[in-house]
Amino acid sequence: MNKWKKELSFILALLMIAVLTACGSTGEETSSEQADAETEVNDEELTIGQINWAENIAVTNMWKAILEEKGYNVKLNVLNMGTTMKALESGELDASLEIWLPVQDANYLKEYKDSVNFSEATWYDNAKVGLVVPTYLEEVNSVEDLNEHKESFNGEITGFDPGAGTMEVTEQLIKDYNLEFELLPSSEPAMIAEIDKAIKNEEPIVAPLWSPHWVFSKYDLKFLEDPKKTFGGIEKIHHATRHGFEDDYPKVSEWFKNWKMDDQQIGQLIDYVESAENPLDGAKKWIEENQELVDEWVK
Structure with missing residues (x-):
């Protein structure tokens, strides 16, 4: 037992x-x-190109915040437009969130259409580009008026980043109108600083600018008429990705295609990002206040 x-x-x-x-x-x-x-999820690193333009800084930080909340590790690479396209072609960059078509970035589309994916989807459908002057220059309302007032402007158009599509279109504009002007490249912040200085002293200045942009809420500026339509009419903003991106990141690819913003939304986002010490904090604040809209993109 x-x-x-x-x-x-x-x-x-x-x-x-x-x-x-x-x-x-x-x-x-x-x-x-x-x-x-x-x-x-956490090991997936997305690299997005950032260009030092107000709206680009705003949307790249917005997407960084959205994607990191979803578990992705997002790196922003600060590049100019030309380098951005080469990096997309080589696969060093996953995405660029700002391609202006049909006019501003047409040269890049032509050069890289076989080696970079240009999305047919647009996130902003009411963009405008052209030369601007302060509204107090009452006698200058068209590009055709510039030569007559060449001495007032010292024969200079104050530009921004060399290689930007709009800078190339501006060079074409100078040829189309036989302008006796030189386009001076710099950077967007430097160009805005020159506009600020000129307006404070009520001096003439002419520069290529685009809408949406926070600068129009701060200064009284007007677009010059462009009878030859060198700058085109309404521009639409697309995004571009490297080849293979849709296969590697099908969800993110779909979210980018769902993304849509209007004047008020992009304007508020730019304002929050510009006024924050850290752009990412400004973007997070905007997302928090517009969560329903963001949820529509990433559903």
């Missing part, structure tokens, strides 16, 4: 060890599977 009890105890002990081992194994496997699933 004692021998039977001992054998039964031994069998029960073996069964208990087997059960505990099985439970432990299952727990380890579950934890391992969970870790793998988390790693799959």
Whole structure:
């Protein structure tokens, strides 16, 4: 009888060890599977090109905040437009969020249409580009008026980033209208600083600008008429991605295509990002106040 009890105890002990081992194994496997699933999301790094233009800084930081909330690791690479396109072609960059068509970035579309994916989807449909002057220059209302007032402007058009599509179109505009002007490249902040200085002193200045842009809410500026339509009419803003992006990031690819903003939304976003110490904080504040809209994009 004692021998039977001992054998039964031994069998029960073996069964208990087997059960505990099985439970432990299952727990380890579950934890391992969970870790793998988390790693799959968290290890995905997206690299987005950022150009130092007000609206570009705003939307790249907005998407960085949205995607990181979804578990992606997002890196913003600050590049100029020409380098951005080359990086998309080589695959060093995953996406660029600002391609102006049909006119401003037409040269890039022509050059890279076979090596970069230009999305047919647009996120802003009412963009405008052209030369602007302060509204107090009442006698200058058209590009055709510029030569007559060349001396007032010192024969200079204050420009921004060399290689930007709008800068190339401005060079074409100078040829189309036989303007006796030189386009001076710099950067967007430097160009805005020159506009600020001129307006404070009520001096003439002419520069290529675009809407949406916060500068129009700060200064009284007007677009010059462009009878030859060198700058085109209404521009639409698209995004572009490297080849293979849709296969690697199908969800993000779909979210980018769902993305739509109007004047008020982009204007408020730019304002929040511009006024924040950290652009990402400004973008997060905007997202928090516009969560329903963002949810429509990433549904």
